[in-house]
Amino acid sequence: MNMKRLSLVVFIGIFLMAGICGDALAQQKVIKITYSDHNPPNAWCTVNGTEPWLKRIEKATDGKVKIERYYAESLAKGTDAWMGIKTGVVDMAWCAQGYWAGVTPLSDVITLPFLPFKNGRQAGGILWKLREKYPEIQKEYADVHVLVFHATPPISLITSKKPVKTMEDLKGLKLRVLAGPPTDVFKAMGAVPVLLGMPDVYLAMQKGTIDGSGIPLGTLEIFNLYEVAKYWTHVPITTSYFTVSMNKAKWNSLPPDIQKAITSVCGYEGSRTYAWDFHDSYDQPVRKEMADWVKKGGQKLEEYDLPKAELNRWIEAAGRPVWDRWVAGMEAKGLPGKAVLADTLKLIETEP
Template identity: 30%
Template sequence: MKTRNLLTPLFASVLMTFGAAQAQADNVVTLRVHHFLPPSSNTQVKFLEPWCAKLSAESAGRLKCQIYPAMQMGGTPPQLFDQAKDGVADIVWTVPGYQAGRFLVSEVFELPFMGISGEKSSRALWTYATKNATDEYKGVRPLIFHVISGMALHTTKKQIKTMADLSGMKLRAPTRLATKMVAALGATPVPMPMPLVAESLAKGVIDGAMMPWEVVPTMKAQEIVKYHTETDPSLPLLSTTTFVLAMNPAKYDSLPPELKKVIDANSGADVSAWAGKVWDDATHTGRQSGVDHKNVFYTVPADELKGWQKASESVATEWVKEVSAKGYDGNKLLIEARALLAN
């Protein structure tokens, strides 16, 4: 009887501890985060994982992320946006421009020689997109807008030094406007998402690729290409790509107010600028992979690039016409975007 009496409070204590742990587990919200790059990518290691860690820390462990890299939840990169919209994933990181023509207003930042650094351009993009492109993002809740810190040209058999060198080359282009730019410069554009680039280079489907340094080591592209062509850093970026971290609205609405505040605190202009800086910082690491592999580098000087700028002016002119045909003031939007970048 004495033993039984001693065990009763101990048993009650165990039950209470178990109940408290179960209640805490029941209060944890797991967010399914889907993206198209490998788990070793800069995107996951330096951007998504730290961002998710902040959500967990600031929510006292009540917000957790389950990250699914490399399209592990199924589908293709162009389908990611609608996966967030339809609730297949809770949060996605994607390139809106993978769906050509759907995000006309926000793609202004992808015009040739438009951007500056990833950090500054990303802050400008948040301000611009949340004011002018809200219709394009109906059905999702944008958390972060950012751009990468520019593109370099990576080729397998031929070094690109002048615009004439581009003639006849099959060059990967990441977005609709990059495709137009590549064509304007005299090359044959081959649009394709990033996951297909390495194999296409290795098999000779393309002669080179327009892509950021950040993904070069992730795709092991430095082992496939031999030449890297960069542009004079005193001029705007050759090209860039717009990204969005977007959340399913129903998932956001299902959160209690205190957890919504955590999501809100990790969204917006400042966080977008941080995301852009992540890509600025990754440029140095990515570039080093080409150096270590003893590849050949060339920087196109400003005098030569003026011809590239002139040849690609038609891309901006066409964009203004296309956006204006949809009922927007394309010229006004272009001026606004450039002003935000200048500031």
């Protein structure tokens, strides 16, 4: 082989190797983060809330982060999400904190009955501020890295066998509710609380293993619960709260510039924005989907607005008494329940 031909072969070899190495380096620059969520990918909350937020993270990192989405419990069940984050089964997950009794007890202040939150955006922002102030709340999340808190507007009640128009109608009803104060409030009014993952509610109501559920508005559309419920009582009983959190080791492994970019769309403002997009904008899509269901021959939900006089009976029986028991329980554990509740009530007055 003459020298010219040899030089050409060597040049081509170096060029190809450089290309291969360049591709490998480019691939190394993209950081993969797995994301688990029990909500379906085509639900309004996912399309309008979660997906835009995940895309904001990817955009903030200039494409250096790629989030692999696993919706509809395709990577981990919703009830396993918290442990999945802690153990590294998932890098990031959508967590309903009420699935795990006693794990975030001070944060449960948000779920105390009949608190007058304006909307989920306000409640999510308040919880972020409480966490910033109280080391005891920070400790509740020490094993994960919280990106956002979000909360629902006050939940209402759906049932399948009979309407609920008085407190007496609740007696003996098996109702799906979350752990903590939501369980306490329904017990105080004579119902039988059942802790169940929200994706399992449809089948449980269909089979009659539960009689109904406390629901954030959006779940009617997310899980098509209007198909198995007959009655819908509008009463602002309690609030549900959630986090989107990351595995701590995964977070710590990220370069500082990537951490800063992700944080830019999270925190207090990120929590408020996510809650508004995910929870608070749900009335119109829910109403439209239910109307379409009726047009197709489905049963229309019978709605009932609980009168103020009856609501006051509920508050007297299960409002203040549950607040007092919660405060006493926190203080008995050496936790500042009284101060946290007082700050929550102040923030409800001042937070937008």
